[in-house]
Amino acid sequence: MSEQHSGRARRPHYRALSPLREHLRESFWFGPLVACVGAVVLAGLTDLIDQEIFAEATVEQTADTLLSFATAAKSVVSTISSAMLTFIGVVFSISLVSLQMAAGQMSPRVLRLYVRSRLTKATFSTCLATFVFTLLVQLGYDDTTDPTRAVSVPIVSTIVALVLVMLSLGLFVLYVQATLRLLRVPHVIDRVTRESLQVLLAYRWLNPEPADGLGPQGPTLLHEGRAGVLRDVNIRRLVRVARRHGTVLHLVPRIGDFIAPGTPTVLVVGGTPPRPGWITTALNVGVERTMHQDLSFGFRQLVDIAIRALSPAVNDPTTAVQAVDRIHQLLAVLAPYHLGELRHRDRDGAVRLVQPVPGWEATVDLAFTEIRICGAGQPQVTRRLVAALDDLLRITPEPRRPPLLVQRQLLERAVAGAVRDHDNRLFALAPDRQGIG
Structure with missing residues (x-):
């Protein structure tokens, strides 16, 4: 009975050793992929909301109050869309060069800390999602100038795009700080130590047993x-x-x-x-x-x-x-x-x-x-x-x-x-x- 109780007590600790979660943390594609899919879904939802808002609007209301806003909003979203991809490429290229220098000074194994960083993946995913979202939002703009025809002005989509930009900038500041910490040896040593302690504690819970004398x-x-x-x-x-x-x-x-x-x-x-x-x-x-x-x-x-x-x-x-x-x-x-x-x-x-x-x-x-x-x-x-x-x-x-x-x-x-x-x-x-x- 003690073995059964011991075995059942250990079963929950297998979660700490489950490969799936760790494999996703070691990958750099899962987070950005989910973020891009979420951006597509979000763009569709905001477009539906915008259409619902202007479904009952009159032609005069739409033409007089929103047509000028549509031109300015389209310019802002177009600028965000074109600049975001360039921003992603420049920032992460410089970061990879810096990390290669750190790997040469300390150890190539430290690059895995960068790949596993949740903040790095969140920053990269948010920037990609902002690019995809603004690209899709541009498809929702109506270029017509006919005042007798009702136009749909994606105000909600534009506001969400601006929120994503602000979120991207905030994460970027945190990302720069975290990357600079990875370039400092004491912080890298501390990160390695904390991860090692987590592994040691997980195996301690499993209570290793003495090896048998005969194979x-x-x-x-x-x-x-x-x-x-x-x-x-x-x-x-x-x-x-x-x-x-x-x-x-x-x-x-x-x-x-x-x-x-x-x-x-x-x-x-x-x-x-x-x-x-x-x-x-x-x-x-x-x-x-x-x-x-x-x-x-x-x-x-x-x-x-x-x-x-x-x-x-x-x-x-x-x-x-x-x-x-x-x-x-x-x-x-x-x-x-x-x-x-x-x-x-x-x-x-x-x-x-x-x-x-x-x-x-x-x-x-x-x-x-x-x-x-x-x-x-x-x-x-x-x-x-x-x-x-x-x-x-x-x-x-x-x-x-x-x-x-x-x-x-x-x-x-x-x-x-x-x-x-x-x-x-x-x-x-x-x-x-x-x-x-």
Whole structure:
């Protein structure tokens, strides 16, 4: 009964790992497409309202009071329509150039923050919707000058067009501010950290379990799809497939691994093996990793920013220290929790999918190894690394301290090899939360 209750308690947390929402956030077409469709619908509605308003108007009322307004309104809407598309192209072209510069300074992976930004998509979608709406509104203007004929003047459509322009300008100001923040290293590091914490919390709720001593026995299914990085898996679909076949699926690759056709994907234990194609459709394979379901990718981005800052071309140890600050934070959050296999259960509480996740030792190696090697000759970095390791050794349970002690010893050896002077070596190994201040 406890397993059933445990399984039912975990089921709602699969929403945090659902691929559909994350795939839409990673795409840049969905929001603009919806906005353009909405603009077409809105243009039709405003046109109907305008026709309804002037259906009962007399010819004299229409000609005397609204004909002059129609000419001015048409000029305004035409100007908006022609200028908006140019505005979109210039603004976003400049933004992409700026982001490419930021990617060269920090890491190419930071561009995904721009793609995932809701504000960026809202700005782009609103500008496109304004262009489409004003283009359609122009079709509603009546160019007749015959005073004996009633004309329809789209006043409501013109007012809505002006509101959309004001909304576009407001979002543009916010968009510029957000883009400038993405060009500043501390804000990028903070964004990566916050996304990493969300992933860590989602996996913490799933309560990983210790891995079995012996590996599972059963047939192995091979990947039949295209080659690429395993971005995420559709957990619910795999659980349903396993339940239907009365089996337990052990996922072989971890999220973030590169898989090619013929790569083992799952080990099947018990029941009847499902068709490999059913497994392939539940695996999302792409050209790059995403934060969704990937416990290590946040650390990977922070490490990339740190070692890029420590390269001779950049030589910015302060940025590396800022990245170590956040790595320290993530490891402190992760330290009290067990890392093991994730066992996803069906609605009856039976284990149907076993998913490997990075262990504590692998996470510590990822967090410190490359920074230690690249920053051994930078006292600011080594002092911050020593402070981080000492803090983690104080808060980490005893069984999980050996990887940290190994990193501490390797750091001392790396500094000894890079810094020959005894006094400078002692200075480089003194713990300091600010590096050198």
